[in-house]
Amino acid sequence: FYFNKFDSRNMQDIKSGNELVELDQYKKGSIVLSFYAEWAPQSLQLLSIVEALSTRFPNIKFVKIESEQVGAITERFNIDSVPSFVFLVNGEEHKTLRGPSPEEISENLISFSNSVRDSPSGDGASEPQEETQEQLYKRLGNLIKQSKVMAFIKGTPEQPKCKFSRAFVALMKENSIEYGSFDITSDRSVWDNLKIYSDWPTYPQLYIGGELVGGLDIVKQLVEQDELLPMIGN
Numbered sequence: 001f002y003f004n005k006f007d008s009r010n011m012q013d014i015k016s017g018n019e020l021v022e023l024d025q026y027k028k029g030s031i032v033l034s035f036y037a038e039w040a041p042q043s044l045q046l047l048s049i050v051e052a053l054s055t056r057f058p059n060i061k062f063v064k065i066e067s068e069q070v071g072a073i074t075e076r077f078n079i080d081s082v083p084s085f086v087f088l089v090n091g092e093e094h095k096t097l098r099g100p101s102p103e104e105i106s107e108n109l110i111s112f113s114n115s116v117r118d119s120p121s122g123d124g125a126s127e128p129q130e131e132t133q134e135q136l137y138k139r140l141g142n143l144i145k146q147s148k149v150m151a152f153i154k155g156t157p158e159q160p161k162c163k164f165s166r167a168f169v170a171l172m173k174e175n176s177i178e179y180g181s182f183d184i185t186s187d188r189s190v191w192d193n194l195k196i197y198s199d200w201p202t203y204p205q206l207y208i209g210g211e212l213v214g215g216l217d218i219v220k221q222l223v224e225q226d227e228l229l230p231m232i233g234n
Contacts, residue, residue: 011054012062015069017070023061025061026090026091031087032050034046034050035066036082037082042158045156046102049182049186053105053187055139056131060116077096083098083100084097094115136189140194140197141210146182147180148232149206150180150208151204152182152194152203153169153181154185154203154204157172164202168204171223175228177228179206200214204216204219
């Protein structure tokens with residue numbers, strides 16, 4: 001109930017089994033399949049994290065699959081829950097993650113990239129590229145605009161990892177505000193550099209329409225003054 005519809009810029013949306021097997025990387029290369037469902041907020045959250053991280057791994061093809069809409073692929077890989085992620089090398093299953101944490105998915109992407117780089121079957125693989133400042137700031141700008149109302153917190157709305165993020169999540173829930181979120185603990189580059197990009201030193205950070213609103217104290221004040229909902233347009 002927290003997340004808006006996922007909007008991916010770097011992941012191909014696969015609608016059928018034929019689309020998958022026709023990919024060049026399926027025949028010879030590395031692919032990460034991201035299984036999600038629109039009704040499952042955690043799957044949308046992890047999908048957004050993988051989409052953000054995908055720019056670091058140009059040697060890997062990233063695709064998303066709505067599990068209930070593409071039954072043939074879901075059954076083939078025995079996907080019985082979302083979020084789930086299947087790592088493929090040359091069309092063969094390398095590893096499957098079911099319900100991973102943001103930290104686990106990040107660590108496994110790095111490990112997968114390293115393994116296919118070092119393997120004779122991982123043709124064309126290379127080390128994750130170091131982001132330039134221009135690339136990083138472009139990624140931060142895209143993340144901020146990922147949802148109309150976007151929050152950067154420690155953890156997820158279901159499992160916040162600090163008292164400030166817990167208080168923020170509770171405040172948004174009390175006021176029935178829908179928002180997208182990004183777990184800054186899943187990506188150290190975002191954690192360290194968003195503070196510089198936004199010129200705001202602490203987390204959580206709330207953005208509306210791509211513009212910084214502020215942190216927890218500002219959000220509390222806006223709620224108390226009945227100003228936050230009008231800003232969102234509710």
